[in-house]
Amino acid sequence: MSQDQDIALEEQFAQKRMSKQTFLRLMAYLRPYKRQFVLNLAFTTFATASSLLGPKFIQVGIDRFLTDFTSAEAALSGILMVSVIYLVNLFAGWFLSVAQVKTSIAIGQGAMNDLRKSVFAHIQSLSLNFFDRTRQGRIISRADSDINSLDQVLTWGANQLLSSGLTLLGACAILLQYEWRLCLAVSSVLPILAVATRVFQVRVLRAYRRLVEQGSRVTAALAENVSGVRVVQAFSREDLNLERFREINSEYAERFTAAARIFHVYIPLIPMLSGVGTAIILGYGGHLAMRNEITVGELAAFIIYLGMFFGPIQTMGDLYNSVLSAAASSERIFQLLETRPQVIDLPSAGALPRIEGRVQFENVSFRYETTPADKWILDRVSFEILPGQMVALVGSTGSGKTTIASLLARFYEPQLGRILIDGLDLLSTTIESLRSQIGIVTQENFLFTGSIMENLKFGRPSATDGEVIEAAQMLGTHEMILGLQEGYQTDVSERGGNLSAGERQLITFTRAMVARPRILILDEATSAVDSQTESVIQNALEKLFEKRTSFVIAHRLSTVRHADQILVLKDGEIVESGTHERLLLSKGRYSQLHDEFVRQ
Numbered sequence: 001m002s003q004d005q006d007i008a009l010e011e012q013f014a015q016k017r018m019s020k021q022t023f024l025r026l027m028a029y030l031r032p033y034k035r036q037f038v039l040n041l042a043f044t045t046f047a048t049a050s051s052l053l054g055p056k057f058i059q060v061g062i063d064r065f066l067t068d069f070t071s072a073e074a075a076l077s078g079i080l081m082v083s084v085i086y087l088v089n090l091f092a093g094w095f096l097s098v099a100q101v102k103t104s105i106a107i108g109q110g111a112m113n114d115l116r117k118s119v120f121a122h123i124q125s126l127s128l129n130f131f132d133r134t135r136q137g138r139i140i141s142r143a144d145s146d147i148n149s150l151d152q153v154l155t156w157g158a159n160q161l162l163s164s165g166l167t168l169l170g171a172c173a174i175l176l177q178y179e180w181r182l183c184l185a186v187s188s189v190l191p192i193l194a195v196a197t198r199v200f201q202v203r204v205l206r207a208y209r210r211l212v213e214q215g216s217r218v219t220a221a222l223a224e225n226v227s228g229v230r231v232v233q234a235f236s237r238e239d240l241n242l243e244r245f246r247e248i249n250s251e252y253a254e255r256f257t258a259a260a261r262i263f264h265v266y267i268p269l270i271p272m273l274s275g276v277g278t279a280i281i282l283g284y285g286g287h288l289a290m291r292n293e294i295t296v297g298e299l300a301a302f303i304i305y306l307g308m309f310f311g312p313i314q315t316m317g318d319l320y321n322s323v324l325s326a327a328a329s330s331e332r333i334f335q336l337l338e339t340r341p342q343v344i345d346l347p348s349a350g351a352l353p354r355i356e357g358r359v360q361f362e363n364v365s366f367r368y369e370t371t372p373a374d375k376w377i378l379d380r381v382s383f384e385i386l387p388g389q390m391v392a393l394v395g396s397t398g399s400g401k402t403t404i405a406s407l408l409a410r411f412y413e414p415q416l417g418r419i420l421i422d423g424l425d426l427l428s429t430t431i432e433s434l435r436s437q438i439g440i441v442t443q444e445n446f447l448f449t450g451s452i453m454e455n456l457k458f459g460r461p462s463a464t465d466g467e468v469i470e471a472a473q474m475l476g477t478h479e480m481i482l483g484l485q486e487g488y489q490t491d492v493s494e495r496g497g498n499l500s501a502g503e504r505q506l507i508t509f510t511r512a513m514v515a516r517p518r519i520l521i522l523d524e525a526t527s528a529v530d531s532q533t534e535s536v537i538q539n540a541l542e543k544l545f546e547k548r549t550s551f552v553i554a555h556r557l558s559t560v561r562h563a564d565q566i567l568v569l570k571d572g573e574i575v576e577s578g579t580h581e582r583l584l585l586s587k588g589r590y591s592q593l594h595d596e597f598v599r600q
Contacts, residue, residue, distance in 0.1 A: 022330050029111040030154070036103050037158070043100035044159040048166040050093030052174070055304040057086045062297030100159055108155025112147055119143045119333060127342040128411045129369050137223030138216070142336045145219075146329035152322035160319050164312030171309040178298050178305075185284050186277045186306060193273055193313070200266040200317070207259035208324055214252045221245050267317060274310035278303055343413055345430045352429040355437045355518035356422050357387035357549030359408065364417035366403060377403050379572040380417070385565065390550045392560030394593060395569035401553045404569075405521045408551070409438050421519075439517030443524035445504035447496030452481060453488040455507060459515030471513040477506045520550040557594055566590065 030037055065078035120143060131139075175183050225232060225241055232241055285299045294302075366378045378400045385391050393401040406412050407419060410426055419426045426434065439459065447455050456468045468488070472478040480503065484490040496504045512520065554560050561580040568576035568583065568590045576588050583590035 019327075022327065022334060025334060026150070026154070026326075026330050029115050030107060032114070033107045033110055036107050040100055040103040040107060040159055041162055043096050043103060044162050045166065047093050047096035047100055048163045048170070050089055050096060051308070052167065052170045053089055054086065054093075055301040055308075056174075057082055057089065058304065059295075059297035059301035061086075062300055063295045064297075067296050104155050104159055108151060111154045112150060115150070115333070116143065116147050119147065119336065122337050122339075125341055126339060128406070129342050130339060133369060135220055135223065137219040137221075139336075140223060141216075141219050142333055146333050149325045149329040152319070153326040157319060157322070157326075160315055164315045164319075167308055168312045171305045171312075175302060175305050175309065178302050179285070179288065179294050182281060182285055182288070182294075182302060185280050188280070189273045189276050193270070196266060196269055197317070200262065203262050204259065204266075204321065204324070207255070207262055208321075208328075211252070211255045211259050212328055214248070214255050217248050218252050221248050263321060267314060270310055270314040270317065274307060277306050277310070281306060343410055343431065346427060349428055349430045352421065352424065352433040352437065355549075357385075357389075357518060358420075358422050359385040359519070359549060360420040360423075361404070361407075362418050362420070364407065364414045364419060366407060366412065366414040366416075368412075376572050378407075378414070381572070381574055382417075383567060383574060383577065385549055385551075387549055388546060389564040390545045390552060390562070392563035392566045393551060393553045393569060394555075394557065394560060394566060394590065396593075399569040400572045401569055402523055405440070405523055405551055405553060408519070409440060409521065410434055437518040438521065439512035439515050439519070440521045441505075441509050441512045441523065443505070445496065445501065445508045447492050447499070447504055447507060449494055450492055451488065452484065452490045452492060452507060455492055456488075456511050456514050458511055459517075463514050468510075468514050472510050475506075475510050475513055477510045480506055481510075518548055520545075520548050521553075522550070523553045524555065568593075 061079055061082040065075045065082065123139060123143065172183075175186075221244070225245070232238060281299070281303055285294065285302060288294045289296055289299050361381050361383050364378055364381045365376050367373075367376050371377060381400070381404070383391075393404060395401055403412075407414055410431055413427070421429075421434070448458065453465065453468060456472070457463050465488070469478060472481055481488055481490075484499075484503075492498065496507075499507070509522075552560055552563065560566060563580065565577060566580060566583055567574050568588070570589055576583055576586065576590050578586070584594060
């Protein structure tokens with residue numbers, strides 16, 4: 001998927017309000033917290049009721065004990081009693097608000113953690129064709145920033161909506177109870193608020209759409225430059241790339257500023273209209289109070305309730321902005337969760353028994369999704385490998401060597417033909433039972449953060465330290481590991497950045513050995529080690545190859561000369577097969593590759 005397609009998809013999502021289907025699907029993550037959710041709504045309801053009672057106590061205190069009293073002593077006693085009741089109500093509201101906040105956080109963060117785990121688990125289940133066509137930055141954005149943008153809605157959305165709605169309705173009812181003429185006078189500012197809200201919704205939606213579009217460019221640029229930092233530095237592209245990023249980031253800042261400007265022009269409008277309403281109440285309400293048509297306490301309470309009327313409107317404006325963000329993020333997250341892996345277990349699939357190691361490719365043809373329809377990466381490839389044999393795959397770049405290994409590990413599935421292990425079609429077996437018996441070492445030498453020991457146990461966590469050390473000794477990597485700062489407990493930085501390429505390669509090789517694979521695949525596994533270290537490994541491999549079927553992909557033909565069978569590939573076809581000596585005598589493609597290797 002191109003960057004333009006990515007951005008078009010982001011814009012498509014950004015234009016959507018939250019659909020009913022998306023809302024219900026998002027709310028499903030709150031279902032495990034149903035009991036806490038009900039408690040949260042109860043706390044919110046009682047806390048809101050407490051806040052609505054406050055102005056009423058003030059009105060009673062003013063009217064009964066400050067402006068209309070017969071005895072100063074009785075008035076003082078009464079006002080103290082009202083003050084105590086007001087404080088009790090205030091502390092009760094505070095306690096309910098604290099309980100509401102605690103349950104809100106527990107519900108929201110629990111739901112977000114569940115969603116984050118679902119996304120993480122789903123990403124790991126997707127087939128490699130998804131990662132071939134999807135940008136890394138876009139995947140990370142789904143599991144990180146998109147989920148984080150749901151915080152306001154999942155954590156605070158329900159109680160903010162309930163509290164604002166109850167406060168709005170309660171304030172309206174109480175205001176009407178006090179004096180309908182004052183309510184009518186104050187309502188003169190509502191048409192202005194309605195028009196402003198409509199304009200705000202249209203403009204902020206458009207601005208947010210443009211912001212999301214540019215945000216995708218920023219994320220893509222960051223992910224691309226972090227992943228390719230070695231290439232950037234190798235070609236001294238730091239300044240040029242910084243300039244490109246500065247342009248993208250400046251555009252993002254401008255769009256963010258435009259969106260923020262719209263939002264922060266609208267939001268101050270609400271307290272300003274509230275102030276206009278207060279001025280109307282003071283003028284007209286004061287007139288009514290002087291004519292004894294309302295009391296001073298009712299006027300004071302009316303002013304406080306008016307503030308409580310406009311406050312929820314501002315809160316709902318903030319919530320609306322959060323819902324816009326959450327709607328776009330939810331659509332993108334669920335679009336990812338709806339992506340189905342291409343390689344899956346069939347309903348009839350069974351566990352693969354312990355592998356003996358007989359491998360057969362029968363007229364296998366394969367092409368990637370990005371490959372033109374008239375071009376096959378593998379074209380009717382057939383061969384058979386006997387248990388315990390070492391087979392070498394050689395050929396120029398793009399000939400299909402790594403594709404054979406990927407199909408054998410069932411990272412992909414062929415469009416035509418079939419692959420069998422011990423006579424069983426791979427489609428009839430479960431993926432986990434297959435891959436648990438295959439060890440793969442690639443030239444990428446990817447390591448995870450943690451200790452060396454943890455990385456070596458990655459393929460078989462149940463392995464003991466003694467088994468790990470035994471495998472390292474057999475392979476000849478034990479001394480190298482002991483030479484590190486803390487030996488097997490040496491911490492590995494991200495992607496193994498604190499180790500040399502050769503050290504990373506040796507550790508990944510030992511990791512595969514600790515997993516005790518029945519089939520071993522080495523894809524340019526010795527490309528990062530020097531000739532002396534390679535010689536040590538070759539001696540250890542002779543013992544290991546005797547116990548398992550092994551596939552070796554290498555450009556260094558010195559590493560495959562002892563193979564039981566060499567398959568020579570060209571343009572997706574096997575053009576030659578045989579032993580090193582026989583192929584040299586045939587003077588074919590292998591002999592040409594060998595002569596080129598010798599001349600290097």
